[in-house]
Amino acid sequence: MRIETQAIVLALRPHGEHGAVVRVMTPDHGLQAAYVRGARGRRLRPVLLPGNQVEICLSARTESQLAQATVELVHSRGPLFQEPLPAAALDWASSLTASALPESQPYPRLYQALDGLIGAIEAAPSASGWGAALVRYELLLLAELGFGLDLAKCAVSGANDELVAVSPRSGRAVSAVEAEPYAGKLLKLPRFILEGGTASWPEILEGLQLTGHFLMRDLITDRSASVGEARSRVVERLRRAAGQA
Structure with a gap:
């Protein structure tokens, strides 16, 4: 497995003496986790801040193996x-x-x-x-x-106008007329x-x-x-x- 892509850094968990398992969000491969050597060092620590845009290369021998990754900063949100x-x-x-x-x-x-x-x-x-x-x-x-x-429409009447509330149980919208008897019990x-x-x-x-x-x-x-x-x-x-x- 080998992936080269831009990504958004999400989280970092220390692993070993200087490395870390980094989680990133990618456009086409979703959430990816990988080990980055030296992730907690002086050079990479500011690169791996949450929200940073990076270029990442992930590689692993099998799909079940934790990938190894190299990372380059594209844009810092530091x-x-x-x-x-x-x-x-x-x-x-x-x-x-x-x-x-x-x-x-x-x-x-x-x-x-x-x-x-x-x-x-x-x-x-x-x-x-x-x-x-x-x-x-x-x-x-x-x-x-x-x-x-x-x-899309009121859970009670089926109308699609004047939707002002949501049922906390069903997650369905409720119109103003139907919501009135339940004031204080619905989410705005x-x-x-x-x-x-x-x-x-x-x-x-x-x-x-x-x-x-x-x-x-x-x-x-x-x-x-x-x-x-x-x-x-x-x-x-x-x-x-x-x-x-």
Whole structure:
């Protein structure tokens, strides 16, 4: 097996004295894990930061063997780690992707969405400029793994207009009329999720509450505590940013 491709660095686990097992997201080969010699050394440590774009060459004698890899930096997102909120967002998006996806399964839409999300975090002057992209990425990941929400029409009436809420049990949309008797029991459905475009701070936080419910229920229940903690950090910092806006 030999793969040469661009990739996004997701996670690094120390292995041996100086090396590490690195997880990366690739456009055509999905999540890949490989041993990188000297990964914790002075030269490669800044190359293997989560979110970095790299050129990676993976090779293994058999498909079941852990690949060996060489890595070259294409674009560094290191400066983002100097700011608490972008750093928390990168940590969350990377750890979620690394822990949720099965290895070697192609998810080209997720790769493009993750690359777009990280690019938005890098380019936007404020988190309000990328908060909606984070919500959309979480929704796409849920969908790609078979836990997508059904937001096309109301679960009760079948109508496809005035959809304002989502059932926390079924993940199906509910219209304003049908949602009224269940106020406080349903999850809010922000308009930007259905219509696209930008989102206000309240809508971003509502979107994160919506996706967070299904992520924690369906994907992160048996994962390490650090994954859930990473999301808690980014949500809390977004709430603070919203309060200061």
